[in-house]
Every structure is written in C-alpha cells, then in structure tokens.
Amino acid sequence: MGKSPTQVLVVDDEEDLELLVRQKFRRKIREGEFNFFFAHNGKEALDVLNENPDVHLVLSDINMPVMDGLTLLNELAAKDRDVQAVMVSAYGDMKNIRTAMNRGAFDFLTKPIDFNDFETTIEKSIRHVQSVQAAAEVHDRLVAVKQELDMARNVQTSFEPNPLPASDHYDVKALIIPAREVGGDLYDFFFLDESHLGLVIADVSGKGVPAALFATVTQALLRAVRLKDYLAPGNCLTIVNDLLCENNPTCVFTTLFFGVLDLQTGDFKYANAGHNLPRVVKTNAEIEVVPKTGNIVLGVQPGHKYRTGEIQLTPGDTLFLYTDGVTEAQDNQNMEFTESRLDERLAKLSGASSELVVTNVVDAVHEFVGDAVQSDDITCLSVRFLAPLTVHPS
Secondary structure, eight states: OOOOOEEEEEEOSOHHHHHHHHHHTHHHHHTTSEEEEEESSHHHHHHHHHHOTTOOEEEEESSOSSSOHHHHHHHHHHTTOOOEEEEEEETTOHHHHHHHHHTTOOEEEEESOOHHHHHHHHHHHHHHHHHHHHHHHHHHHHHHHHHHHHHHHHHHHHTSOOOOOOOSSEEEEEEEEOSSSSOSEEEEEEEEETTEEEEEEEEESSOHHHHHHHHHHHHHHHHHHTTTSTTSHHHHHHHHHHHHHHTOTTOOOEEEEEEEEETTTOEEEEEEESOOOOEEEOTTSOEEEOOOOOBOOBTSSTTOOOOOEEEEOOTTOEEEEEOHHHHTOBOTTOOBOHHHHHHHHHHTTTTOOHHHHHHHHHHHHHHHHTTSOOOSOEEEEEEEEOSOOOOOOO
C-alpha cells in the first residue's frame, strides 16, 4: 500500500494562485505526493477543513475579504485544530507577520511568492507536521499504557486483604511499596478457622505487568486451595506448584512463604518455597531465623513435594516476613541493606506493634538507600502473637 498524499490547504483570494500551484506541483500531485485544496478566504478555509479532517497544513494569505488570515489563525486555535499554518503577506507587512507568528503560525512567506522557497517551506512544514503527529501518537500510546497500568494496579490492589480487626491475641500489619506502577510482590493474611491465621508473602521473578499478573494468579490459586490441608502448608504448595507448572511457557517462577499460626498454642506450621527466611523477634530482643524447609520455588518443577516445617511462638514474639527488596535495596554506591542491618533494626523493635515494625523497617531502608532509584518491590509482613486464644466448644 502506497503512502497517503500530504493534504495541503492554500487560502488566498488571488484566483491565479491556484493555477500556479497546480502547475508547479503537477508531477508530485500526479505521483500522489501532494493533494491540494483551495479556498479564497478564512471562512471557506474552515469549511474545507471541516470536510477534510486529514488536512494538517495550511498556507494562508493574511489580507483577505470576509475573514482574514489572522482571524483564521484565531479560529484554528479556538477549535484546537491539529493544523500547522504558514502565513503569506507582502514583504513590507512585517507587523502582521509578527502578529501571526505570535498567534501560532509555524512559518511565513512573502509576496511575490518565490515558488522554490514555497516548495522548501512546504517540505519543512510537512516534516514539522509529521513530527508533531508522531509525538501525539506516542503521547496517546503512553496515555493508553498508563490507563492499562492504572487498571492493573487497581486489580492488584483489590487482592490485598482487608485489615484484620483489633485483637488481644494477634497484631498483623503489612506494607508493600512497588518499584513500578504494578509489582511482583504479594502478601496475604486470612483466617482458616476461628483459631488458625494464614500468612503469605511472595516475590515473582521479573518486574512490571507480567510479574504482577503471575503474582495475582499465584495468590488466587493459594486462596483456592488453602483450606484443603492448612495444617500441612507444604501440601497446599504442592497443589499450587503443579497448577502453576501446567501452563507456564515463559518459566516465570515465584518464591513464596506460607505459614499457619495456631492462636491457641502459638504453634506455627509453614512451607518455604525458596523465599527469604523470616525472622522471629523474641521478647528479649534476640533474633531467630525461621529454619529452611528445603523446598524449591513455585512454577518450575511439577510433581515436587513441598515439606512443612514447624516452630513455636511464645506470647510477645513477633514473626517478620519480607521480600528481598528489603535486604537487597542498594544505595548510590551499590551497597546493599543486608540481612545483618535488618536484624539490627528488628532487635530494636522487640515488643513494638506490628505497624511500628513494618514502617520502621521500611523507613530504615529508605534512609539507607537515600536518593538512589528503587530497583525492586519492598514488601514486609509483621505478625505479633500476643496471648493464647481460648476457643469454647460450640
């Protein structure tokens, strides 16, 4: 398919100008490079533009009957038309030419018209029109992308759990700061029954929308299977992993930690699919690392049997879960925040509320990073076991 001709509107009350233009550009008109429209005043020009929205270049005389060129410029600006204007006037009429330029004219020609200069000006104006249109197209695409990202962010945000009600037995708070509009980190918390609290944190490989979509799918799958055998979280992850592996041609994977806290006893059963090792902040400010369970990441190897680990929390202990966006956050010298800095900060937060723990850790990361660009999502989840829950038989 050939390139569409450039549409040009010439506005002048001199009848012979149309013949001169058609004669000068007859070859390019015949070869389909240009298509000229003609009008004898500004009012006729507006009618032509209304009937031919593909016209983006206007060459107009300033002095014309009915509607002059300066008024035409005002009309084009008022209607926000995507049109570039080149004004034509007598050489001695520089005052009107300056006025035209101030009103948005792209260029000007003087009479009597030099048709070589006329052609050069048209070609220069066309290049300008094309660059403006290209910029507008890029802008429109960026707007569309932003709208899609906003929609994706809204969908992802809708999967974040609602805050749990205040309790004398537990204190839960999470915080996520995506590095982009949407992120590949996720957290979740939910009651599996009246005394068992489920906790999830995960980090999908990659960034942006693909990671966010995979994170949302992973979270939805885990929510769907969480009641199947929640006293053995490894069994739940085995099911989720097989489902993720069924249709994963791009080999996206996710690290994930899923644990279940028994609020009656403080017993905490968990399965760790290649995720960062959570911390337990003891009441005496000691930091204990939650042991590994020897499991691989989700979404890579179907049939893997995920094992369950178990630890015991005592009243006052805080369980802190996080993604590597915390410990691997870098400053301008590419130095990382590190696990040791995290442990030092957590030790100072022994006995603090979960909200204070997550906000204080994130503040410490931001203080360390300074004005360096955030390169990864930052997510953390804090759960404090306050006192055993007594469940009365129904």
